[in-house]
Amino acid sequence: MSSNTHGCECQTLNHRIEEQTCVSVAECYQCGKCSAGCPLAEEMDYPPSQVLRMLQIGTPDLEDKVLRSMSIWLCLTCETCIARCPQEVDFPKVMDYLRGEALKRGIANPKARDIIAFHRAFLDSIRTTGRLYEVGLIVDYKARTRHLFQDILLAPWMFLAGKLHIFPEMIKGKKQMSRIFSGTLKKKKEEPR
Amino acid sequence: MKIGFYPGCSLTGSSREYSESVKALAEAVGFELLEVPDWNCCGATAAHNLNHELSLALPARILAAAEAAGMEEVVVPCAACYSRLFVTRHDLLENEDLKKKVSEIIGTEYKGTARIINIIEMIERIPEEKWQTAIKAPFAHKVACYYGCLLVRPHKILNFDRPEEPQTMDAIMKKIGANPIDWAFKVECCGAGFSVSRTPTVARLSGNILTDAIERGAEAIIVACPMCHSNLDMRRSAIEKFNKKKYNIPVIYITQAVGLAMGLDRKKLGLQRHKVPVNIPVETAASGTQTRAS
Known part of the structure; x- marks a missing residue:
């Protein structure tokens, strides 16, 4: 799990994927079961098997297309593809790596803005309190995305049903939490800001 | 029997009734149930979407806290937390270097002594004689057992139930007198983490699940995951708006269904906290008549 090859342009993306995740995209023989079973394939710009094919060919323009694709952000990590893959290619792991790489290079698909904003608001919430503070998460998400009126009717119902905390729950190990965040999110672009 | 308990964030907030049940x-x-001391969020989808090491370190802190408290087994009712904790333990025990690295990040040596079980496994531990005496009001209804993704996948790691046609929830529901139906969406994804950031996608996927369950005659959908529940229940109006159709089928946690069959108080099971009213008749033990649960 060395990370010293990050950003090294002398290697193709599929080499780095194999080094970082131990998944070989070359194992895929394009049967298409992943694309057939993927619940989000119809919303993706390239379905899973096509992303794998682009990585296999591995030309710089195809790698760039993959990293700039919406597909990598639409993957829900439902793990259906790996459950059905006859070659057991752990594609969800590859998707995780590709998302991280797209963020590091600053080339994440602009249409993924809301999805990324939600993930970042989520991590920001647990970074400060240790546990998810749902009210804070939604307020932060709205501020990031300007979707001010989304779910405006759901919140009062949730509150009445006793499903929302007014104040966050703070854990005691806050120092340990900030140590975990500073020890992992080193690159500026990755930070939940 | 003492069991460690990791509630996770949803169970303290939007899925409070799951924790209660x-x-x-x-x-x-x-x-x-002994709560893992000073537990933190597992990082959920957000962590592994943005940073691999963070996605391991957050669950590792929880696992280390459980083992420091002497817990050998921890039940994790949320299927998403269950998956994160189980997979992290698996990955760290498989890779000594990674385990060392993550131990350094969390500032505690992680050993891997505490095992992770899901809610179905906890229910399966109920002794046979207990089942025979505890069932007071058989849950005699056609139900669709919805497993979702993370209770059964990645199956090579979790090694819990079959990835395509799982049976464990069905077996429990049969025990309490229910009639689990055959249906096609047992393990299809509900849209999970896109509930807020891509609601129409969730409405489409969850709508497919509701439609199939209803068309095959289910009176209720049984779940074991707070994300599945909130997408199928709390997001019901978004689903209805997307599909231009009304759906009345209630979504019940498996712990609530078993609790109802055992004659537990409906408020104690949190049934009043659902968006879609649980209006299915429950036979009462004393009179043999049917009352409506709500």
Whole structure:
């Protein structure tokens, strides 16, 4: 799990994927079961098997297309593809790596803005309190995305049903939490800001 | 029997009734749940979407806290937390270097002594004689057992139930007198983490699940995951708007269904906290008549 090859342009993306995740995209023989079973394939710009094919060919323009694709952000990590893959290619792991790489290079698909904003608001919430503070998460998400009126009717119902905390729950190990965040999110672009 | 308990964030907030029903059921069958001390969020989808090491370190802190408290087994009712904790333990025990690295990040040596079980496994531990005496009001309804993704996948790691046609929830529902149906969406994804950031996608996927369950005659959908529940229940109006159709089928946690069959108080099981009213008749033991649960 060395990370010293990050950003090294002398290697193709599929080499780095194999080094970082131990998944070989070359194992895929394009049967298409992943694309057939993927619940989000119809919303993706390239379905899973096509992303794998682009990585296999591995030309710089195809790698760039993959990293700039919406597909990598639409993957829900439902793990259906790996459950059905006859070659057991752990594609969800590859998707995780590709998302991280797209963020590091600053080339994440602009249409993924809301999805990324939600993930970042989520991590920001647990970074400060240790546990998810749902009210804070939604307020932060709205501020990031300007979707001010989304779910405006759901919140009062949730509150009445006793499903929302007014104040966050703070854990005691806050120092340990900030140590975990500073020890992992080193690159500026990755930070939940 | 004492079991470690990791509630996770959803169970303290938007899925409070899941926590309430887990605790009520555990108490009724004589399990003592011990909460993992000072637990933190597992990082959920957000962490592994943005940073691999963070996605391991957050669950590792929880696992280390459980083992420091001497817990050998921890029940994790949320299927998403269950998956994160189980997979992290698996990845760290498989890779000594990674385990060392993550131990350094969390500032505690992680050993891997505490095992992770899901809610179905906890229910399966209820002794046979207990089942025979505890069922007071058989849950005699056609139900669609919805497993979702993370209770059964990645199956090579979790090694819990079959990835395509799982049976464990169906077996429990049969035990309480229900009639689990055959249906096509047992393990299809509900849209999970896109509930807020891509609601129409969730409405489409969850709508497919509701439609199939209803068309095959289910009176209720049984779940074991707070994300599945909130997408199928709390997001019901978004689903209805997307599909221009009304759906009345209630979504019930498996712990609530078992609790109802054991005659536990509906408020204790948190049934009043659902968006879609649980209006299915429950036979009462004393009179043999049917009353409506709500």
